[in-house]
Amino acid sequence: MLDKTFDPKTAEPRLYEAWEQSGAFAPTDDPAAEPFSIVIPPPNVTGSLHIGHALNNTLQDVIIRFERMRGKAALWLPGTDHAGIATQMVVERQLAEAGNMSRRDLGREAFIEKVWEWKAKSGGTIVNQLRRLGASCDWSRERFTLDEGLSAAVRKVFVQLHKEGLIYRDKRLVNWDPHFQTAISDLEVEQREVDGNYWHFAYPLEDGSGEIVVATTRPETMLGDTAVAVHPDDERYKHLIGKCVRLPIVGRPIPIIADDYADPEKGSGAVKITPAHDFNDFMVGKRNNLPAINVMDEFARINDEAPAAYRGLDRFAARKKIVEEFESLGLLRGIEPTRHVVPHGDRSGVPVEPFLTDQWYVNAEVLAKPAIQAVEDGRTVFEPRNWEKTYFEWMRNIQPWCISRQLWWGHRIPAWYGPDGRPFVAETEEEARAAAREHYGRDEPLKQDEDVLDTWFSSGLWPFSTMGWPEKTKDLERFYPTHTLITGFDIIFFWVARMMMQGLHFTGEVPFRRVFINALVRDAEGKKMSKSKGNVMDPLELVDEFGADALRFTLTAMSGQARDIKLSRQRIEGYRNFGTKLWNATRFCQMNGCARAEGFDPANLKVTLNRWIVGEAAKAAQGVTQALDGCGFDEAANALYRFIWNVYCDWYVELAKPILNGDDAAAKAETQATAAWMLDVILRLLHPIMPFVTEELWSQTAGEGAPRDHSGFLMTAPWPDLSEGLADAAAEAEIGLVIAAVSEGRSVRAELNVPPSARPELLVIEASADQRRVLEEAAAVIGQTLRVAGVRSADRAPEGAIPFVVEGATLALPVAEFIDLAAERARLTREIAAHAADMERTAKKLNNPDFVARAPEEVVEENRERLAEAEAAKAKLEAALERLSGVS
Incomplete structure (x- = not known):
């Protein structure tokens, strides 16, 4: 007999260990099994499970468990990302706290050793947290983006793209983080609204005939100005186009140019142009052949390109000094307070500088074209389909991709420089030396590039590098392309697009057939979760409090494609109660002798109630199967909730009680077998979403008479394949009438505050002969469930009776004697x-x-x-x- 309650704290770790030890997470070796593979969006090795991870990985686990039960060779390939800047930051902070040291004090090799030591001790935290959630990944295939095999793939890709002219070195503007002294991606830039000023500066015309006023929020950049731009149609300045101003403080003459970038309606209509320190100015500079003068070093201090009095000053100290000098020169025309957006490094928290520097780039425009085509022709589809528009918008306006980072932790760029600065790109140092020897005619000392690759470069190879590419492995042959990618909308461009580009370029195949974009989890009021708001919900705390199943079901049920998830503890508690409802229904069946019968055939049932429930089960199974097949996770969860709670527990179990307690032995035996068979179907259907409680019930209810397939894990049991022929229209009509009568009768009682102790009769006023027969034959169950004294036919409703209509029949409840x-x-x-x-x-x-x-x-x-x-x-x-x- 089952315990009174299910204890997730003890059951979940026990069940997970048994699953993992059995090898059941690995795909079947059956060569006839259809392959179905997904790759995990690799979490940062520094990470810990947050609620977004919980949603994303729950949905992945639901689909992999579903396909595994459908008999497919289901592979969920897990792993973690080395997360260059995040990991380096963690270890640098530890060094500072332990001995006030920096990575430069240690040196590159010793620092990298420290990072690997940290990774070995703490880098697997999130992997173990995923186990607590129930993630049925094939951990035997777990990969890390700095594994030797993946690193070899990265080197091969870099070298090949370089040979094809698609990777090149160029001097361009990048997002520069002065704290970490590295370029960072747009994804690592956080736009923060801050209080600031517009400083209005007068630039005197070189011929002494007047001045032109510009406004800026970053006075320190004026040291690198190389032009002032006005709109070509701005009548105020047409006569000045082509003249020069004398740049204050610096003394350099710079031209007044005509460019559409200048907005006549904004400020004075004239804008200073600093190509080395602003992305828009950089493009203006390109169009107008302007020089680009970088006036800062990697720490955002003023460099030697500026006048001597400013060299070595921090950018903000320089800002203050420049404003003071403009004022002393009589060229400060005003200070206008403003609130504006300033980009910050998301990890360092310091303002990012547009910085002109030499970096490695990928010609993303060329790689994007086949990736665009693949979505246009349906080789890869997005769900919901509206995300394709976002994908196309980004891809059709793609810019060169900066792939170099000034970090030490990551894939070091496979380029070695000769004494004249010439780069030799090769997969190994030996190959680079051979190329240099051929070029110079002798051995020359080479120095490897100090930079590492952007983390997205290696994670862009994830679907095929994890399967052994460039080797032609069995996994690559069997499981690539993968089937479904489940991820968040925020990395469609940064990760999904790059996997598409690199997958097509290096394998000739799309990396996945379908991309499902999951929702964003918000708090109960619909606000984005953040530590500063204090509304973050820790999934591990929720698992401790409610169990993994309750959290999983909540996230799945609320994961509708068109909306964000408003998560609350009350909702999770409600779905925990759902699991409890199923547990109690199983205990009821055990207590009433419901057991599996060998040779049970749901198509040969005699009792109307049993014919009805197997028909309902067939409809539910079909609906859940179709929903999961189409990534309708919420539809599947809500269909299961309605069927299990409302149909099976509330109606079938209640309506079965008179039969189970009655004297008809044949009807009782059939109902006991049907109830047990139904539980098996329910457990199979529910397992992908609530794996723990269903697995526990499966094992706890296995008896000597259980069918052979019940002796193994539920997670490897076959998915219910129920024939539509099980639907019985006559049984559905009869039981539907009984349910409608009880439901509507309950509504009448509730609306009119009829006391629970009151026992009026249920009168059948107008009904067909079949309806009267059904209602009278069901008198016992109606009496028990509706709390009525009986069911009888009457010619008319007496005074004080409340009539109501169900299925075309008019019924009535005489309640006048029980209420005022x-x-x-x-x-x-x-x-x-x-x-x-x-x-x-x-x-x-x-x-x-x-x-x-x-x-x-x-x-x-x-x-x-x-x-x-x-x-x-x-x-x-x-x-x-x-x-x-x-x-x-």
Whole structure:
């Protein structure tokens, strides 16, 4: 007999260890099995499980468990990303805390050893946390982006792209983090709104005929100005185009140029152009052949390109000094406070500088064309399909991809420089030396490039490098291309697009057939979770409190494609109760002798109730299968919830009680076998979403008479394949009538406050002969579930009876003796008025454009929901009052 309750704290670790030790997470070796593979979006090796990970990995586990049960060779390939800047930051911080040391104090090799030591001790945290969530990855294939095999793939890709002219070195602007002294990607830049100023500076015309005023939020960059731009159609400045101004402080003459970038409606209409320190200015400089003068070093200090008085100053100290000097020169024309967006390094927290420097680039435009084509022709599809628009927009406007990083932790760029600075790109130093020897005619000392590759470069190879490419491995042959990628929308460009580009270029195949973009998890009010708001929900704490199954079901049920997830503890608690409901239903079946029968055939049942439930099971199985097949995770979860709670537990179990307690031995035996068979179907259908409780019930309910396939794990049991022929229209109509009668009768009792102890009769006033027969034969179960004294036919409803219609039949409940009809009418009228007043207040808010525009999105949505709830409640009360209108 099952324990009274399921204890996740003890059961979940035990079950997971048994699964993993059995090897059941690995794909079957059956050569006839259809391959189905997914690769995990590799979490940072520094990471710990957050709620976004929990959602993403739950959905991956749902689909892999589903396909495994369908008999496919299901591979979920796990691993972690070396996360260059994040990992280096962790270890550098540890060095500083332990002995006030920096990586430069240690030197490159010793520092890298320290990082590997940290990785060995702490780098697997998130992997073990994924196990707690129930992730059924094939851990025997776990990879790390700095594994030797993956590193070899990275080197080969770099060298090949370089030979093809698609990787090159260039001097361009990058996002520069002065704290880490490295270029960073757009994804690592956080836009923060800060208080600042517009400083209005006058630049005197070189001929002494006047001045032109420019405004800037970054005065320190003016030291590198190489032009002032005005719009070509701006009448105020047409006569100045082609003249020069004398750049204050620096003394350099710079031209006034015409360029559409200058906005006549903004400020003075004239803008300073600093090509080496602004992305827009860089493009203006390219168009107008302007020099680009970098006035900062890698620490964002003023360099030797500036006047001597500024050299070595921090950028913000230089800013202050420049403003003071403009004022002393009489050239400061105003200071205008403003609130503006400033890019910051997401990990360092310092303002990022656009920085002109030599970096390695990929010609992404060339690689993007086949990747665009692959989505256009449907070789890879996005779900929801609207994300294809985002993908196309990014890909069709793609810029050169900066792939070098000034870090020590990562894939070192396979380029060696000769004494004249000539690079020799090769997979090994030996190959580079051979190329240099051929070039110079003798051995020359070579020095390897100090930079490492952008983390996205190696993770862009993930779907095929993890399977052994460039070797032609069995895994690569069998499991590539992968089938489905499940990921967040925020890395469509940074990761998904790069996998598409590199996968097609190096394998000739798309890396995945389908990309499912999961939702964003927000708090219960719809606000984005953040530590600063104090609304972060730790998935591990939620697992401790409610169990992994409850969290998994919540995330799956709320993962609808068109909306974000509003997560609350109450919702998770509700789905934990769902698991408890199933547990209790299983205990009920055990206590009532429900056991699996060898040779049970659901197509040969005699009892109407049993024919009905197997038909409902067939419909549920078909719906869940179709939903999961199409990544309709929420549809599958909600269909299971309705079927298990409402259909099986609330109706079948209740309606079966009179049979199980009755004297008809044949009907009882059939119902016991059907209930047990139904539980097996339910456990299989629910397992992908709630693997722990279903596996426990599966093992705990296996008896001597269990079919052979019940002796193994539920996770490897076959998926229910139920024939549509199990649906029985006659049984469905009969049980549907009983359920409708009880449901509507309960509504009448609830709406009119009929006491639970009251036992009126259920009267059948108008009905067909079949309907009367069904209702009278079900009198015992109706009496028990509706709390009525009996069921009988009557010619008309007596005084004080409340009539209601179900399935075309008119029924009635005589309740006048149990309630005060006048008092009920008064109560209903008051409550209807209260809801009407609430609706009026809420509608007034929502009809106010100012409220809708200014109020936070979650507040507006909350009011819409409140209005809808009030409308529904009012309609229900009005229907109840209408019932009483003809009752005296």
